[in-house]
Amino acid sequence: MPTPLDSTLIVMPAFNEQESVGDVVREVFEKLPGVTCLVVNDGSSDATSDRAREAGALVAELPFNLGVGGAMRVGFRYAVDHGFDNVVQIDSDGQHDPSNVRALLDQLENADLVLGARFAGEGSYRVSGPRRWAMVVLSTFLSRTAKTRLTDTTSGFRASGPRAVRLFAVHYPAEYLGDTIESLVIAARAKCIITQVPVSMRPRAGGVPSHNPFKAAAYLGRASMALAFALIRPPVPLYNAEAGR
């Protein structure tokens, strides 16, 4: 039996996404009946909350911008408080296809954290140049830490099982790239089982990904630093996270 959608919370961090958030929420409800959808408005100055409410989502409004890490921890805390087993993170800009959520949830049967990987065969998402090298370097190191082959560690499309949800409700980092890189390190070192599922990625509704080599180099530097610090921090054992509740 697949993991029931009733006990799954979809969390969507949203920062000024009034154009897309309504459609994404409607698509989630259409493709995943029975699921609960929480949009975390990360201090937007536009009508993100209204659009999300109109579409039928629960909306948590942060008083100021905390970044994806802060928004996600709101989702994890909500899940723990309201007895949801699983949390699935979906971008509110429509890049992620909600129909892949079932595949992610299926993998939660035997894993604590499932990443939706963009380069693992499906879809046509491509990155090139320094940004691609950065992703390769990160994947190599993180695969070793997680003791499994991960090809897309910066994916924001991921599902967390009960153990990971309880861990993240206390320890989800808010720093730059903490929501992708450091959270993986925290989970791996807390002995969570991590795996990945190939997903297709749709082009972003608005804006083009940057191909500026200087920005890409800066990204590689900051990502390496985030990874290095994540690795030298004291690990958080899972039982601590559970005792903390």
Next chain:
Amino acid sequence: MTITSYIFGVLAALLTLGVVIEMLRRHRLRERHAIWWLVAGTLALVVGVFPGVLVWAAGVIGIEVPLNLVFFVSVAVLFLVCIQHSAELTALEAKARTLAESVALNQLRIEKLEKRILDDESR
């Protein structure tokens, strides 16, 4: 050293200590933030009153120009104060983040309760 510069040194140290203690007294400064300023002010006062102490200490450590010891200690104190401030800032940011998250979650709860009350009233 002239008598004027001697008095100037002592007065400067007393002024520093006076300002810090007065701010502590009026709760404008918490003790944990004032500790390094108190240490610096006390050291400055001791050295100001007994300049021989500085020459002696520099000799013990092996610094040829005693004034360099003053510079070294000053920089060390400023460094410690800055590090302490950065650490406190980090702690405050973490607290603000946790509070912001709680505000968002409580807001959500209030909205739910309000909706339930409205539904009950209209029934």
